[in-house]
Amino acid sequence: MIIPWQDLEGTTLDNLVESFVLREGTDYGEQEMSLADKVEQVKAQLRTGIAVIVYSELHETVDIVPADRFHDDA
Template sequence: MIIPWQQLETTTLNNLIESFVLREGTDYGQDECSLQQKVDDVRRQLANGEVVLVWSELHQTVNIMPRTQIINS
């Protein structure tokens, strides 16, 4: 289920984004970016509709995924 990110409290959204960008294996390319840059980038992608927050009933978790991956599944 897609979660409307605009309806989340700012602190909750920040925590979700930070948790996402701090996961091992998240790749940002060859250039190093600060945590704030990564958070800002994900927030921009949410605002642009490139990515969405997805609730997994099975795993009881929230993930950030490309919109195209959700639409095509």
């Protein structure tokens, strides 16, 4: 199930995105980015619809995934 990012309180969204960024360990290339910059980049992806917040009832987890890879059974 997709959770609209707009439905989350600001602090909740910030904590979710920060947790995602820290968990993912994404490679940002040669240029280092601060945690705040990485968080803002993910939030921008949520705002533009490139990424979505997904809740899995089966696993009782929340994750951020690319919108084009989301499946209703997640």
